[in-house]
Amino acid sequence: MVETERSVLLVLHDVSPETWPDYQPFVEAVDALGAIAMTLLVVPDFHKRNPIVTDAWFQQEMERRLGRGDELALHGYYHCDDSPAPRTPRDYFMRRIFTWEGEFYSLDRDQALTRLHxxxxxxxxxxWPLHGFVAPAWLMSPGTREVLRELPFSYTSDPQHLFTLPDFNPIDAPGIVWSARSAWRRGVSKLVGDRLEQKFQTAPTIRLGLHPVDMRHSFSRNYWLQLLQRLIVNGRTPMTKADxxxxxxxxxxxxA
Ligand SMILES: [Zn+2]
Incomplete structure (x- = not known):
């Protein structure tokens, strides 16, 4: 790893007309801290009921974010796994227990190409400028990985790395995410998050991966805001993933 300024990458997952109201108070609180650039992972038609192409309000909101220096990245197309039912135990685990949102987990080359296009x-x-593609739940089929090498993206990511495209060179970018849908999960997430914060103390960058459900509970929302402030006070510069x-x-x- 080459020495550069230490940074923090604030990343909002699953941004869509339906979820943006969850994020708005948080984003306002972040804006109030100063010029903090973030990356918004935008879903073109979240769960097939949020087509942004016809949503003037949402488009305006995103353009306001672009104007503030934020990055918009492509995050799936529908963000739901609408492929035929899983047939093997491994697929069943990945697609029904681990997540129902692995849209690009089982797409073949042509299907992945159609959605990415x-x-x-x-x-x-x-x-809107476009640099990155992040697969829902970070799950990518071989066909998806293949077409990503041919499309005009500069990066994709998994939970611990950014990968430059088209060559898929990994760059360490450790991340913290929460599982916030129940009180006990939020409790565990807080403990794990605190431990990772210590562990990543000297890492060149830390990615904070926020989800809409985190915004619906003051415990998790406050955690993210306070962590962001701590990391900035400790000398990390907030940046977009592309920057x-x-x-x-x-x-x-x-x-070199
Ligand atoms: Zn997502």
Whole structure:
């Protein structure tokens, strides 16, 4: 890893017309702290009931974020696993127990290409810059990985890395996420989050992966806001994923 400024990447998952109201108070609180750039993972038609192409209000909200220096990344297309029912125990676990949201987990090459194309076209039509694709639940089929090498994205990610595209070179980018849908899960998430914060203390960057459900409970919402503030006070610079990737690639080039 090449020495660069230490950073924090604030990432909001599952951004859509349905979930944006959950995020709004949090985003306002972050804005009140100063110029803090974040990455919004936008779903073109969340659960097939949130088409952003016809939603002028949502488009305006996203354009306001772009104006503040935020990044919009493509996060699936529908964000639900609508493929035929799983047939093997492993697939059953991955698609029904681990998550129902692994949209790109079982798509073949052509299906992945169709959805990725539709997403790229939507961003182009709205005149939104596009750098990254993040698969729902970070699950990617071999066909998805194959077409990602051919499309104009500069990165994708899993829970612990960013991968440069088209070559899939991994760059360490450890992350903290919560499972906030019940009180005991929030309790466990807080303990795990505190431990990871210690563990990642010297990491060049830390990714904070927030979900809409985290915003619906003051315990988890306050945790994220306070963690963000702590990391900034400790000298980390908030950046978008795309900007951070650029600093990493520039540093590698300069070191070569
Ligand atoms: Zn997601």
């Amino acid at each position: 539709a997403g790229i076209q939507l961003f182009a039509r709205l005149d 951070w990737l650029t600093t990493q690639l520039t540093a590698v080039r300069n070191a």
